[in-house]
Amino acid sequence: MKSNKRRSRFLVLCVAPATILFFIFMILPTLNVFRMSLYERGAYSPEETFVGLKNFQQLIHDAQFIRSMQNMILLVVVVTIVTFAFALVFAAILTREKIKGQNFFRVVFYIPNILSVVVISGIFSAIYKPENGMLNSIIGLFRDMTNPILWKGESLVIPSLIIAMVWQAVGYYMVMYMASMASVPASLYESANLDGAGRLTQFFQITIPLIWTNIRTTLTFFIISTINMAFLFVTAMTSGGPNGASDVALNYMYSQKNAGLYGYSMAIGVVIFLFSFALSACVNKATSREPLEF
Template identity: 75%
Template sequence: MEKGKGRKRFLFFCVAPAVLLFTVFMVIPSLNVFRMSLFRRSAYSPTEEFVGLENFTKLFGDANFIRSIQNTILLIVVVTIVTFGFALVFAGILTREKIKGQNFFRVIFYVPNILSVVVISAIFSAIYDTNNGILNSLLSLFSPEKVAILWKGEGMVMTSLIIAMVWQAIGYYMVMYMASMSSVPESVYESANLDGAGRVTQFFRITLPLIWTNIRTTLTFFIISTINMAFLFVKAMTNGNPNGASEVALSYMYKQAYTNSSYGYGMAIGALVFLFSFALSAVVNKVTERDALEF
């Protein structure tokens, strides 16, 4: 009996610090966001006025907010599909094919992930520079006239952000999938070869189903993290310019809360983004649910 009580006491003291920190730094601030969304106040003013759901009703008539949500959804969809597509293909090639210097390619692909968003944004800003950027300079080699495409202009800015975000994320997920693919027994592929299955068929019929649990977990994590990463890239590369064309939900929330002195309105945006993230996680988990396969 004493041994059982001692074990429970030990587990309590192990878990209590983590629960306390999570409550203080995650639960309470999250609840406070919802509370502040019901008030009208500025970011640095102690005075506040209760307005109920006024901030939320105002959101759905705000064209700039709707545009920022559309940009956020665009980034989530396109960046996720492109990143996971390339990561899985590269992982499959480096795992199954006999390529010299596999460890070298792992390091090269993983390097962007260890760079800060500010550094990556500076690199791509230099690449996209209209007058002296590498991209326009390369295109000018194949054109009779000097190419001066506005890569961060209103028509191209979202594409430019997508390229930067994909470049930053591919390596991390490629390495994760390489680890999962390496655990698939070679005998499974040998049996498939005897049955006449080609590399592509093996990839879709064997590799993907057997590592699906890992794909599902990383997919949910990546989609939610993309919402945060979009804010960081926008803040560092474009600040929502030009004319709000690259504004995303969190960058618009930041501007409303701390630049336009509409703190309550900004918190309403934050609360809506929180609910959107939670709902999106639930949908992705449900849609990607599959029976676990064993080998």
């Protein structure tokens, strides 16, 4: 009995520091964001005026906020789908096919994940440069480039961001899925071959179901992290331009805070928080299934 009490006390002492720090640096700031969203206050002014849901009512009629949310949702959906499609396909090829230099390809694909967002943004900004960027230079070999393509113009800035974000993330998840696929017994594939199942059928009927738990976990984390990554890439590459065409919600939130609308920016933060929470819950619900064992 005494040993159980001592063990319980020891566990409490071990968990308490992390719990206290989490409460101070995570829970309290989050609750304060919700509180501040109900007030009107300048960024550097101690005076607060309670306005209730006025800030949220303004958001509904704020065209630029709606546009920034649309851009964020588009980036989350497209980047997630493209990244996971490429990661799974590349992982399956490098795991199942006999390709020389597999470790070399792992390193090459993983390198972008080591680089910081600022470095990657600088690389792609140079690639997208209208006058002498790599893309326009290559296209110029086949057509007249008197009017260079503006890869960071209003019509192409979102696809340009998508390419940079996918390039940065695909290698990391490819390596993770390669580790999962390597644990799938080769006997399952041999049995499928004997039954006449092709590579594509084996991929969808054997590989995907057996690594689904890993896919589900990484999918949830990636979707949430993409919201933050979109903000970092937009800030480093375009600063929300041109004319707000690449603004995402977090970027717009900071711009409102810098403009002195502190309460309004906190309201945007609340919307992003609730959107992230709801999206995570929906993804978890949509991807839930009985885990397969082998």
